[in-house]
Amino acid sequence: ARKGKTPEEVVKKYLQKVKSPPEEDCTICMEPLVGPSGYKGPAVGPISRADSVGRLAQCGHQYHFQCLVAMYNNGNKDGSLQCPTCKTIYGVKTGNQPAGKMEYHIIPHSLPGHPDCKTIRIIYNIPPGIQGPEHPNPGKPFTARGFPRHCYLPDSERGRKVLRLLLVAWDRRLIFSVGTSSTTGESDTVIWNEVHHKTEFGSNLTGHGFPDPGHLDNVLEELRVQGITEDDGGC
Numbered sequence: 001a002r003k004g005k006t007p008e009e010v011v012k013k014y015l016q017k018v019k020s021p022p023e024e025d026c027t028i029c030m031e032p033l034v035g036p037s038g039y040k041g042p043a044v045g046p047i048s049r050a051d052s053v054g055r056l057a058q059c060g061h062q063y064h065f066q067c068l069v070a071m072y073n074n075g076n077k078d079g080s081l082q083c084p085t086c087k088t089i090y091g092v093k094t095g096n097q098p099a100g101k102m103e104y105h106i107i108p109h110s111l112p113g114h115p116d117c118k119t120i121r122i123i124y125n126i127p128p129g130i131q132g133p134e135h136p137n138p139g140k141p142f143t144a145r146g147f148p149r150h151c152y153l154p155d156s157e158r159g160r161k162v163l164r165l166l167l168v169a170w171d172r173r174l175i176f177s178v179g180t181s182s183t184t185g186e187s188d189t190v191i192w193n194e195v196h197h198k199t200e201f202g203s204n205l206t207g208h209g210f211p212d213p214g215h216l217d218n219v220l221e222e223l224r225v226q227g228i229t230e231d232d233g234g235c
């Protein structure tokens, strides 16, 4: 479904027709919906008057069709679209995580705050490489610091659920990204992407350790924002 489809076709799939646009501005270009799109860039082809404004089918937010196509073209063009107002995701969102490996195993020790279960250790390994067209500086090398990165979850029912969803997130390339590290300031490097991980086992010197009673709920919410919900965690 992803190849073949033009950006216009992808966007159209998620839209309903709007007969008479409301007297409101398009929040992408800030121009009135009743007028033309304020998007200045490569033309997206002629659009009939009836198609110039669309309503996103699930959340109902309305935009110029041309503005949505421009927004889609600025992203990684994976066949999905995210409403810029309410963040509702249409289709399956994917990221730009570089190639690498995710592994996990059980270690027979308990985490602080989870005395009744063992621990899941996840090991992420991503080697440095060259940025692709989906990265900030295509063709330029990126570094990968601190790999393998070890992360911990309680081996409880809830922890295992988070693990299942993290495996989905990994497949959709949403765990890491390439950009500027807020910790080190280094640019063109592999960084965590909005889904928090615990990288400290027995202590909490960095703030990325245990105990943290809200952690699993926070991660589930961060995964939901990336479009990954409990429906995705099945076999």
Ligand code: NAD
Pocket: 145, 146, 147, 180, 181, 182, 183, 184, 190, 191, 192, 193, 194, 196, 197, 198, 199, 206, 208
């Ligand atoms: P970042 O600093 O841009 O931060 C992105 C997100 O990751 C933030 O939400 C932040 O809270 C979280 N984060 C930062 N440090 C973390 C940590 N130690 N454990 C878990 N989450 C963390 O992202 P980044 O540059 O990928 O993360 C920095 C971390 O990467 C370092 O603390 C270290 O663990 C690792 N690192 C290691 C080296 C090395 O040479 N050993 C170099 C750079 C980074």
Ligand code: ZN
Pocket: 026, 027, 028, 029, 030, 031, 037, 038, 039, 063, 064, 067
């Ligand atoms: Zn607009």
Ligand code: ZN
Pocket: 056, 059, 060, 061, 083, 084, 085, 086, 087, 088
């Ligand atoms: Zn919306």
